[in-house]
Amino acid sequence: MSTNAKGVLFAAATALIWCFFILLSRLSTRSDFNAFDLGFLRFSSAGLTVLLILLLRRGGGPHFAGVTPARALVLALFGGAGFSALAYTAFMYAPAAHGAVLMSGALPLPTALVALLVLGETISRRKALGLAAIIGGVALVGVHSIRDAPPDAWIGDICFPLAAVSWAFFVAYMRKWKVGPIDATILVCLICCVIYVPAYLLWAPKKLLVAPLATILLTSFFQGVIALVVSMWCFNRAVAALGATRTTMITAVVPGVSALIAVPLLGEPLSLFLVLGVAAVTAGMLIGVTGGAPRTPLPAAAAS
Numbered sequence: 001m002s003t004n005a006k007g008v009l010f011a012a013a014t015a016l017i018w019c020f021f022i023l024l025s026r027l028s029t030r031s032d033f034n035a036f037d038l039g040f041l042r043f044s045s046a047g048l049t050v051l052l053i054l055l056l057r058r059g060g061g062p063h064f065a066g067v068t069p070a071r072a073l074v075l076a077l078f079g080g081a082g083f084s085a086l087a088y089t090a091f092m093y094a095p096a097a098h099g100a101v102l103m104s105g106a107l108p109l110p111t112a113l114v115a116l117l118v119l120g121e122t123i124s125r126r127k128a129l130g131l132a133a134i135i136g137g138v139a140l141v142g143v144h145s146i147r148d149a150p151p152d153a154w155i156g157d158i159c160f161p162l163a164a165v166s167w168a169f170f171v172a173y174m175r176k177w178k179v180g181p182i183d184a185t186i187l188v189c190l191i192c193c194v195i196y197v198p199a200y201l202l203w204a205p206k207k208l209l210v211a212p213l214a215t216i217l218l219t220s221f222f223q224g225v226i227a228l229v230v231s232m233w234c235f236n237r238a239v240a241a242l243g244a245t246r247t248t249m250i251t252a253v254v255p256g257v258s259a260l261i262a263v264p265l266l267g268e269p270l271s272l273f274l275v276l277g278v279a280a281v282t283a284g285m286l287i288g289v290t291g292g293a294p295r296t297p298l299p300a301a302a303a304s
Contacts, residue, residue, distance in 0.1 A: 001100060007237070015250055019100075022100050022104065026099065034207045035085060038204060040159025040201075042084055046225065047190075074173055076188050078167070079166075086160075090160045093152045094150075094160065097270065098149070100254060100258035107133050107256035108127075108130065111171060115171075118176055134288075137281035137284060140274070193237050235251075249289050261279045
């Protein structure tokens with residue numbers, strides 16, 4: 001198989017994982033788990049998986065030179081606990097399509113603004129056009145939320161963009177401090193496992209105790225191993241083969257695909273405003289990424 005074909009497969013796998021992160025997170029919070037439970041399952045399984053990988057590897061380990069404890073905690077806060085807490089809380093209240101648009105689809109907007117703030121990066125005209133389309137899509141989702149969404153959906157509609165902002169700060173500081181995406185993910189997984197898991201066990205309200213064991217194991221495996229560790233590996237393999245721009249163009253299908261699958265899987269109907277919002281955000285993503293590759297690729301865990 002050619003390098004290009006492998007890259008397409010890895011990018012498609014990443015997009016598929018991101019879609020199912022949105023859909024299964026919404027499904028889980030509607031049935032068996034609360035936001036604290038999902039955070040526990042995500043970080044415990046991811047932390048143990050990363051630790052096992054590090055123990056089994058011989059050479060070629062992570063490079064944390066220059067990453068002080070304070071910087072490591074900042075990365076874990078924004079890329080781990082902050083993102084996950086906000087995203088999972090949002091899924092408790094708002095439909096999956098809202099998350100597809102307001103978190104995954106709108107992510108380029110806070111990423112560009114935070115990069116301007118933290119890194120001093122300018123926003124090109126083409127990127128500005130893409131961001132304008134994304135803002136329009138977000139506004140359309142807002143109209144849908146007022147007209148057709150459940151009464152408490154506004155809580156999720158606030159948390160989804162805040163989750164994207166949290167992730168944008170993670171990416172910006174990762175780039176500023178020159179921490180590789182895989183090394184940053186290792187730090188996030190291990191630190192959140194060490195800090196979050198004991199705090200959850202001691203103080204957090206739990207629905208986990210009444211969930212079926214099979215559901216707990218499957219959710220833990222997907223949220224921690226697949227949606228965090230495997231998606232990161234797939235994304236970086238895709239970027240190595242295709243480049244960041246082409247990879248991001250493939251993953252731009254996430255908002256639309258997630259919104260469409262949510263109709264039969266979750267029974268969450270699409271309104272005209274929501275469809276137009278998904279289309280506008282997807283167009284904005286494509287306009288932005290076709291203007292040139294970013295200097296540092298966006299880590300895969302963003303949408304997951």
